[in-house]
Amino acid sequence: MSKERIKISEDLYDIMPSDYQDLVKSATYGKEDRGWKDIGNSKELIEQHSLCAGCPESMAFRYILASLPNPEDTVMVGSTGCTSLVFPMVAVHNIHSLFGNQNAIASGLKRALSVRFPDRVKDVVVLAGDGATVDIGLDMTLQAWFRQEKFTTICFDNELYANTGGQESGLMQKGFVAKMAPVGKLFDKVRLPEIARESGCHYVVNCTVSKPSLVEKVIRNAVHIAREIGPTYLQLYTPCILEIGKNSMEGLQEMRDSEKPTERFAYKEYISEPAKQLLAEMAAKDKERKAAAKQLAGQA
Amino acid sequence: MSQYRVLPGPEHFLPPAAASMGVYLPNPGEAHINGVIAPEEKAYEEAARQFLMAKVPTIFPGPLVLWAWNEKAAKKATAIRHLYNTLKECVQPGQKPMLIPMPDYRPKYPKINPEVEINPNHPNLTIWHNKIDCCMFVGVHCHQANLSLKIIRGGTSCYTIAMCAQAGHEDAMLSFRDASVEKIMKLADWVKKLKGTVQPRLATAKNGASS
Numbered sequence: 001m002s003k004e005r006i007k008i009s010e011d012l013y014d015i016m017p018s019d020y021q022d023l024v025k026s027a028t029y030g031k032e033d034r035g036w037k038d039i040g041n042s043k044e045l046i047e048q049h050s051l052c053a054g055c056p057e058s059m060a061f062r063y064i065l066a067s068l069p070n071p072e073d074t075v076m077v078g079s080t081g082c083t084s085l086v087f088p089m090v091a092v093h094n095i096h097s098l099f100g101n102q103n104a105i106a107s108g109l110k111r112a113l114s115v116r117f118p119d120r121v122k123d124v125v126v127l128a129g130d131g132a133t134v135d136i137g138l139d140m141t142l143q144a145w146f147r148q149e150k151f152t153t154i155c156f157d158n159e160l161y162a163n164t165g166g167q168e169s170g171l172m173q174k175g176f177v178a179k180m181a182p183v184g185k186l187f188d189k190v191r192l193p194e195i196a197r198e199s200g201c202h203y204v205v206n207c208t209v210s211k212p213s214l215v216e217k218v219i220r221n222a223v224h225i226a227r228e229i230g231p232t233y234l235q236l237y238t239p240c241i242l243e244i245g246k247n248s249m250e251g252l253q254e255m256r257d258s259e260k261p262t263e264r265f266a267y268k269e270y271i272s273e274p275a276k277q278l279l280a281e282m283a284a285k286d287k288e289r290k291a292a293a294k295q296l297a298g299q300a
Numbered sequence: 301m302s303q304y305r306v307l308p309g310p311e312h313f314l315p316p317a318a319a320s321m322g323v324y325l326p327n328p329g330e331a332h333i334n335g336v337i338a339p340e341e342k343a344y345e346e347a348a349r350q351f352l353m354a355k356v357p358t359i360f361p362g363p364l365v366l367w368a369w370n371e372k373a374a375k376k377a378t379a380i381r382h383l384y385n386t387l388k389e390c391v392q393p394g395q396k397p398m399l400i401p402m403p404d405y406r407p408k409y410p411k412i413n414p415e416v417e418i419n420p421n422h423p424n425l426t427i428w429h430n431k432i433d434c435c436m437f438v439g440v441h442c443h444q445a446n447l448s449l450k451i452i453r454g455g456t457s458c459y460t461i462a463m464c465a466q467a468g469h470e471d472a473m474l475s476f477r478d479a480s481v482e483k484i485m486k487l488a489d490w491v492k493k494l495k496g497t498v499q500p501r502l503a504t505a506k507n508g509a510s511s
Contacts (some may be wrong), residue, residue, distance in 0.1 A: 009368045009377030012361055015401045017417050048411050088406040 006072060019047055023091055029072040036212035045071055047089040049081060054248030056255060057156055057238040060209040061086055062153070064127070067219040068092065074123040074223075075113070077106045079137065081129035082240075083156060084161045100137030101128045102151060103144035110151045123223050125150035130171040131161050134190050139169075145199035145231045152226040154219075154234045155192070162240035173264060178243060193268060196233040200270040203232040207267045208255035208265045218269075224282060225275045237265040306335040306473050315454040317446075318470035325468045326477055332472050340476065347436070347474055348490035350459050351387060352498040354434030358398040359384055360418050362440030364465070366403055372481070373439075379484035380438060385507040386488040390495040394502045398430060400493075402437075405444050420444040429455045433501075437472070438463040438479065446471050463487070 008024055027043040028034040035088045038044075045065040061083075068074050078087050087094045088170050097105040102179040106126045107161045108206045113122040133141050133155040137277050141153060160178050161167040168181035170190040177184045193206040215236070222232040239254045241247065246254055258265040271279065304324025308313065323335040331343030340347075351357040361380050368374040380399075387397040402418045414425035420440070426432070435458055437445050445462060449471035452458050463471035465479040476483060 005367070005369045007368050009366055009374050011374075011377040011381040012366050012399075013402065015399050016366060016403055017401070017413075019411070020403050045410070050409055087409065088408050194474075 010073055016024070025093065034066065034069070034071075035254050036063050037217045039063075039212075040086050045091040046086070047091075049086045049089050052084060052242060052248070054241060054251050055082075055238075056209060056241070056251040057082055057158070058086070059212075059251075060236055061090070061236050063209060063212045063215040064157040065090065065092065066212075066220055067216040067245060068123070068125070069223055069245050070121060073121060074125060075109060077102045077109065077124065077126045077128075079128035079132035081132055081156075082158075083127055083129055085163075096237050100117065100135075101140055102128045102132060102137060103140040103149070106153075107144050107147065107149045108300075110149060123227055125223065126151060126153045127154060128153075130155055130157045130159065130163070131167050134170040134192055142195070145196060145201055145233070146157055148200055150226050150228075150230055152222045152232045152234065153196075154222075154236060155236050156238045158238050158240040158243070159189070160240065162243050162244055166240075166243040167225075172211060189264065189266055193233070193235055193270070196231075197270045200231060201233045201270075201274040202226075202230045204234075204268075204270040206235045206265060206268040208237040208259045210252055210255040210259060214267075221275075221279060223270075224269075225278060229274050230273070302335065304335060305380065306332075306453070307470065308459050308473060309453045309456050310457060311453050313454055317450065317452055323470040325470060328478060329357055331474065331476050332436065332468065332470070335470065341382050342430055343474055343476060344487055344492070346418070347461050348494045349498050350434050350474070351491055353435075353497055353501050354395070354432075354459070355399060355500065356396050356430060356432045356434070357387055358400055358430070358432045358435040359387075360400055360435055360437050361400050361402070361439065362402045362444070363441030364441065366401055367500065373403070373449075375481045376439065376479075376484065379481045380490075381482055383488040383491070390491050392500055392502075395500050400426060400430070401441055402444075402448075405423040405441070410413065418448075418450040420451075423452050424450040427452055427456045427458045432458055434459040434461070436461040436463055437469075438484070442466055442469070445469055452487075 002257045006029055022043040028038050046061055049058050074092055076092055076094040078094055079102040080085050080095050084096055103126055106124050110124040157171050159172045160169050166179035168185055172185045174188045175184050193204050203222050209215050214271045218234055222234050226232045237258055304321035306318050318335055322385040326332050326337050329340055330337050331340045333346055336423055365373055365376045371430055384399045400418050405420050407421045411418055417430045418426040447458050460472045462469035463479045464477055468477035469498040
């Protein structure tokens with residue numbers, strides 16, 4: 001659905017629940033410079049979610065949805081996990097795939113959209129947990145990258161299988177003891193960001209979601225690079241506060257603690273040469289646009 | 301010909317798909333009533349009669365008409381509003397026509413209020429809480445309409461009508477096919493035509509809220 005189609009039939013407007021009316025009136029569909037600062041000023045693309053109170057994943061969802069450059073023409077592909085509890089509340093097209101299949105689904109979807117809408121930009125964004133991305137779906141994840149499929153893969157890394165009670169996942173840190181993994185993890189956290197780089201991803205970031213402006217930047221970069229060049233991968237730490245024994249208020253601090261320079265979620269970024277060139281071009285255009293807008297405002 | 305009849309329920313928790321019981325869809329120019337192929341003209345009369353008999357006749361418009369995604373959709377929305385207004389004019393005191401949207405198919409928990417919007421995953425809640433005894437689906441995608449119609453037939457005694465833009469629905473008690481603005485307006489005309497000639501089942505029958 002493109003932006004001009006997001007309007008309610010006039011004769012049935014009054015019976016539409018208010019959340020749909022608000023989406024049409026004040027959501028940021030079609031706004032070129034949309035971003036996390038719109039949160040609180042406009043209708044968000046996420047309604048009430050059913051995650052636990054204080055869940056960092058809910059913060060991540062809000063920042064990502066606020067930052068997508070083209071939400072009206074974006075399709076998100078999800079997988080089994082806590083994220084699948086949120087998608088019913090999201091006002092962006094989305095598909096729930098079988099556990100682990102998300103990158104295969106996204107590959108077909110992206111290709112089909114390119115054929116069906118050759119003249120329109122259609123973004124595909126995969127958003128799945130670490131179990132779906134690294135364990136059960138690793139084959140599909142890697143094969144999509146090998147094939148240079150043009151979509152973004154976002155992994156919400158909470159370092160275990162959270163909504164089934166805390167089983168060990170490939171992204172769990174070595175030695176960690178979880179409720180359903182009492183022996184402790186015996187081997188290191190899988191280094192998926194490095195694997196992504198070697199598998200052909202053009203933009204790879206490993207970080208937490210403690211800083212909304214940073215999340216906005218990496219999401220925009222990842223989507224634009226995927227659109228123009230090739231696969232991109234973001235690994236975002238969204239700790240499961242329940243499974244690591246924290247309270248609702250402690251999620252943010254946990255992320256801040258985990259992003260210190262020596263910690264496992266210290267900010268790491270890889271950008272391929274073609275992607276660097278694209279980002280430079282985008283920055284130059286952005287500068288021009290802002291200068292023109294400033295000049296226009298001055299004249300007015 | 302199948303002996304199975306698509307009748308108001310509650311049939312049982314998982315009613316069979318009418319198609320699996322041998323009920324087939326009408327050809328262009330036809331409709332079906334209770335699973336039996338009938339001339340479209342007869343279906344207009346029967347649908348209008350069911351609306352006028354009902355204590356709470358209700359129209360459930362779906363996303364295909366709620367959103368003005370093309371000109372035709374907007375015109376259908378206007379026709380649906382006209383049908384609703386006609387119903388309000390033609391019913392007797394004690395009858396309460398309703399217009400309840402089905403804007404979304406997602407199982408929205410805990411956001412949804414089942415009394416102000418209907419969701420295909422739990423249509424019976426909307427039927428029960430609003431005590432709806434006759435309803436019409438229009439502008440709902442086929443697979444979701446089929447799901448809803450089966451759940452309603454399984455758990456409630458509500459009479460279901462499908463104003464389908466495609467080939468019709470076996471799982472409704474009455475189904476039109478190839479729905480258009482003209483067909484919706486024609487149904488409104490039939491409601492007007494039968495005004496005052498149909499006895500509403502206000503005092504006698506149980507309503508659709510049987511649970």
